[in-house]
Amino acid sequence: MSALEFRGVSKCFGSFFANRDLSFSVEPGTIHGLIGENGAGKSTAMKALFGIYPIDGGTILIQGKPVRNKSPVQAMRLGIGMVHQHFMLAGPETVLDNIILGHEPGFLRLDRERALEELKKISETYGLHFQKWHARVDELSVGEQQRVEILKLLYQRSAILILDEPTAVLTPQEVTELFENLKRLKAEGKTIILISHKLKEVLTHTDSVTVLRRGECVGTRVTAETNEDELAQMMVGRPVSFTYEGERKVFAKADESRAVLRVERLTIEGVSEPLRKVGFDLRPAEILGVAGVQGNGQTTLLRFLSNPSRYRSADGEYRFAGANRMGSNPLALRRAGMALVPEDRLSEGLLLEQDLVENYLLGQHEDPRFVRNGMIDRSKLRPRVEAAIRDFDIRPPYTNIWASRLSGGNQQKLVIARALDSNPNTLLIAHPTRGVDVGAIERIHEAIMKERNAGKSILLFSSELDELMDLSDRILVFYNGAVAAEFSRREFDPWAIGRVMGGGAK
Ligand SMILES: Nc1ncnc2c1ncn2[C@@H]1O[C@H](COP(=O)(O)OP(=O)(O)OP(=O)(O)O)[C@@H](O)[C@H]1O
Ligand SMILES: [Mg+2]
Structure with missing residues (x-):
């Protein structure tokens, strides 16, 4: 008997079908992938299952x-x-409270102590190595928060675990750990549904996979009998190329004296990710x-470059567009031709309760x-x-x-x-394809390369080494x-780059 079955399930928002006549089933004790373009209806289907x-x-049907x-509940x-x-933990509460919240009959001390003992046992058993039970959730790293979410499911003894893009924000080590844990859970007979845009991940770790497109079910495949090309084609409805295959214009060797942006001996102390004597230049x-690896200073660098006024104690030199920018504010940089795609689109990039026009006006x-x-x-x-909606195929197109x-x-x-619209000469771009489907990745990569080929300078931060190697000049x-x-x-x-990322020599 299937652990879970969707039989002709539909879900509308107004007159819009986010899910239409979905049918698929998931066998117990397996990892089942759920994939599809952005907006295909994956999260909606799982939220329907979860009673939201x-x-x-x-x-x-369950069993x-x-x-x-x-x-x-x-x-x-x-x-x-x-x-x-997007995690739903209560930020200011402690880890322990978040896990037992709504689950324990009372908040008697004894109950809490018993819960903590139980949790420690679970954490041991699954090799989650978690110890910060009394820390506030908003003080944890994203990876740690996710471990708390998973502990919560284990504590609740869930038999069906739904993970909605669990690896989008994890470091490579955390991703490896996560999949080891999922394997263990599966061996215990738990059923896991994994939503992911990373097809390699889906192909390596799932037993079967269901593909959605525009709210409908395109098909289900046994993972061992499919491949990246077939899945991408099913998702997007056309063949997709996984590496940039368009033009890469060759320019005369860039004259270093023409650097658009230059940093020398940049040192920033007293922040969680300090910088020590960082120097480089960015050319046309x-x-x-x-x-x-996340946490080695990249975040501080990006924040400093886009808003040096926040780092009064920074030491060293920062020149951009022919002027000293130590202490500059974002507006001055923007006027000088800089545009930014920030790390976290939800907190830094968007006004969630405003329409797209207001959002476009930001900055x-x-x-x-x-x-x-x-x-x-x-x-x-x-x-x-x-025009942006057309160019980037933003859905729904309103x-x-x-x-x-x-x-x-x-x-x-x-x-x-929006970042490209202001026609900047220099772009600072962080994680441009995080959580983005394969078809849209192709489009975004083309857009970035088009800027480069037009002579623009781009500083690209990414945790995807494949993406960096595909696009970068250096x-x-x-x-x-x-x-x-x-x-x-x-x-x-x-391998060579990975070795240096891990602290080794070039
Ligand atoms: N609360 C809501 N009200 C109205 N429309 C919604 C709501 N939630 C989702 N939608 C729409 O339903 C469609 C499916 O959204 P959903 O979040 O399920 O997509 P998804 O497959 O999870 O995409 P992604 O990969 O980007 O996370 C989208 O077009 C979305 O805009
Ligand atoms: Mg989603």
């Missing part, structure tokens, strides 16, 4: 029995647990990749194309947003919806379209707050 949304048609989960009683795409018509409040005498002319802005209604990948496309590897090595394009080699 009521369904508008069809039947969901052959039809269920109607009206709330997550009900779903949890049936043994279903979910780790959301190049993509300079920044590699490194362009001064652009003479839209602003006359201090008045913003939204009628001039709207066609720009419409300018008047809240940014929170776009799926994660579509939010990312909006942030990138790669800087950060380790322990410093540039540990530089690789030119003909030296690119994942």
Whole structure:
């Protein structure tokens, strides 16, 4: 008997079908992949299973029995647990409280102590090595928060675990650990549903995989009998290339004296990711990749370069567009031709409860194309947003919806379209394809390369080494707050770069 079955399930938002007549089943004790383009309806289907949304048609069956989960509490009683795409832990509460919240009859001290003992045991058993039970959740790293989410499901003894893009924000080591744990859970007979945009991951770790497109089920495959090309084709409806295959214009060797952006001996202490004597230059018509395991200074560098005024104690030199920029604010940099795609689109890139036009205006409040005498002319802005929606295939294609209604990948496309729209000469881009589907990755990579070929300078931060090697002209590897090595394009080699990322020599 299947652990779980969707039988003709539909879910509408107004007149829009986010899921239409979905049918697939998941065998017990397996890892089942759920893939599809951004906005295909993956999260919606799983939220329906988890009791967050009521369904508008069809039947969901758990172990052959039809269920109607009206709330997550009900779903949890049936043994279903979910780790959301955007975590839902209560930030200011402690780890322990987050895990036992809504689960323990009271908050008696004895109960809490018993819960803690139990949790320690679970953590041991699964090799999760977690110890910060009394830390506030918002003080944990993203990887740690995710471990808490998983501990919570184990504590609740969930038999079906739903993981919505669990690896999008993890370091490579954390990803390896996660999959080891999933394997262990599977061996115990638990059923796991894995949503991911990383097809390699899906191919390596799942037993079968279901593909959604535009709310509908395209098909289910046994993982061992399919491949990257077939899955991508099923997702997007056309063949997809996984490496950039377009033009890479060759320019005369860049004259180092023409650097657009230059940093020398940059040292920033007293922050969680300090920098020590960092120096490099960014030249016209190049993509300079920044590699490194998360936490080695890249975040501080990006924040400093886009807003040096936040780092009054920074030491060293920072020149951009022919001027000293130590202490500059973002507005001055933007006026000098810089644009930014920030690390975290939700907290830094978007106003979630504003429509797409307002979001497009962010950071362009001064652009003479839209602003006359201090008045913003939204009628001039709207066609720009419409063009962005067309160019990047943002779905749903409406300018008047809240940014929170776009799926994660579509939010990312909006942030990138906006950064390119101001026609900057220099772009600082962080994780441009995090959580983005394979078809959209192709489009975003083409857009970045088009800027380079037009002579622009791009500093590209990414945790995907494949992406950096595919696009960059040079790669800087950060380790322990410093540039540990530089690789030119003909030296690119994942093992060599990986070794430096881990603290080894070039
Ligand atoms: N609460 C909501 N109200 C209205 N529309 C919604 C809501 N939630 C999702 N949608 C729409 O339903 C569709 C499916 O969204 P969903 O989040 O399920 O996509 P997804 O497959 O998880 O995409 P991604 O890979 O980007 O996370 C999208 O077009 C989205 O805009
Ligand atoms: Mg989703």
